[in-house]
Amino acid sequence: MSEASRNALGHALFDYMIGRADDALGVEDANVAAFQRFELVPRLFGGEPPDLRASLAGRPLAAPLVIGAFAGDRVFHPEGLLPVARSTQRMGLAMVVSEETVTPLDEITAANPETWLQLRAAGSVDRVTRIIKGAANAGAVGIVLTLMAPSHPRPGQRPGGFDIGAELRRRGWQTIGTMLDGSNAIGVAPLPALPIWGAEDLRDAVQAAYDARLPLIVKGVLHPGDAMPVMQAGAAGLAVSNIGLRQSDRWAPALDQLPRVRAAVPQAQILIDGGIRHPADILIARLLGADLAVTTRPVISALTGGGEAAVDAFLRRMIDGLYALTLWMGDGEVQAR
Numbered sequence: 598m599s600e601a602s603r604n605a606l607g608h609a610l611f612d613y614m615i616g617r618a619d620d621a622l623g624v625e626d627a628n629v630a631a632f633q634r635f636e637l638v639p640r641l642f643g644g645e646p647p648d649l650r651a652s653l654a655g656r657p658l659a660a661p662l663v664i665g666a667f668a669g670d671r672v673f674h675p676e677g678l679l680p681v682a683r684s685t686q687r688m689g690l691a692m693v694v695s696e697e698t699v700t701p702l703d704e705i706t707a708a709n710p711e712t713w714l715q716l717r718a719a720g721s722v723d724r725v726t727r728i729i730k731g732a733a734n735a736g737a738v739g740i741v742l743t744l745m746a747p748s749h750p751r752p753g754q755r756p757g758g759f760d761i762g763a764e765l766r767r768r769g770w771q772t773i774g775t776m777l778d779g780s781n782a783i784g785v786a787p788l789p790a791l792p793i794w795g796a797e798d799l800r801d802a803v804q805a806a807y808d809a810r811l812p813l814i815v816k817g818v819l820h821p822g823d824a825m826p827v828m829q830a831g832a833a834g835l836a837v838s839n840i841g842l843r844q845s846d847r848w849a850p851a852l853d854q855l856p857r858v859r860a861a862v863p864q865a866q867i868l869i870d871g872g873i874r875h876p877a878d879i880l881i882a883r884l885l886g887a888d889l890a891v892t893t894r895p896v897i898s899a900l901t902g903g904g905e906a907a908v909d910a911f912l913r914r915m916i917d918g919l920y921a922l923t924l925w926m927g928d929g930e931v932q933a934r
């Protein structure tokens with residue numbers, strides 16, 4: 598993460614972005630480290646000009662890259678997510694928007710129509726249903742439902758020690774979730790950790806999305822045994838993710854789980870989320886079973902350190918780098934270091 602970003606944000610907010618959990622074993626991001634355990638073996642002959650085009654739940658993308666969700670956008674930049682929306686739209690990429698975003702959803706979808714809304718699978722299904730309907734009206738094209746540890750059982754324990762909810766309340770800001778759930782409360786919705794949602798609740802949420810004509814992707818799968826039940830509940834795909842190790846540092850890196858999750862659901866659309874920093878990471882993830890790669894912190898870092906131009910530069914570097922690597926690779930392989 599860039600020095601420019603740390604200088605722009607100050608230590609408290611920068612630490613929130615990095616978000617080390619209390620049980621962290623070191624300063625290294627284990628998701629990033631997992632990618633460093635693999636290397637690429639290119640072939641010499643027959644590389645064709647690559648076609649990077651991909652799709653997310655049937656909607657076309659210029660490349661297999663999606664921008665992930667982060668809470669509290671306007672704390673990070675005065676224009677919130679709008680520079681990211683404009684940049685991703687120019688690049689032909691989709692973005693996922695947290696329900697804890699301050700910028701109204703219709704302003705974001707106006708800037709990039711390929712916008713998905715991310716919701717926490719906590720509290721009542723009715724609340725999620727109301728937000729899904731609101732998201733469809735505001736122009737979102739899909740829902741990402743975070744099933745893994747969507748709320749901390751001990752309120753007050755926050756990634757990096759920073760309370761984003763309190764910060765938004767202090768500024769008097771509403772978020773998309775509370776705008777769309779009808780409560781119009783200031784800040785983020787205080788959702789209970791218990792009861793944890795069951796398969797029945799997931800099916801109801803999928804049905805609500807289906808009624809609103811939106812595909813729903815489940816975020817937070819790590820155990821291969823969860824992949825099939827998620828797909829059987831009607832999800833359009835799943836994201837292998839430990840939510841950036843923000844709640845606990847001891848969860849398995851997303852990349853380490855990817856091959857077994859892929860083996861459990863060979864036909865499913867799989868996104869990998871966590872640790873994508875370089876074009877080579879996208880290629881490694883694809884060769885290990887992902888259809889699409891999601892990246893978040895590098896975008897926050899670019900946005901805060903250098904604004905829209907820096908987001909453009911980062912995304913361009915990812916796409917151009919992926920093109921070059923794919924061309925050089927031919928039908929090469931990935932192997933453990």
Ligand SMILES: Cc1cc2nc3c(=O)[nH]c(=O)nc-3n(C[C@H](O)[C@H](O)[C@H](O)COP(=O)(O)O)c2cc1C
Binds near residue numbers: 613665667715816840
């Ligand atoms: C500041 C920050 C806020 C986040 N807020 C959310 C959120 O509201 N909902 C969510 O599902 N994930 C959230 N995440 C997790 C990211 O979407 C992503 O899963 C994680 O950062 C791992 O990807 P990365 O290594 O590319 O950053 C947040 C991450 C960061 C850094």
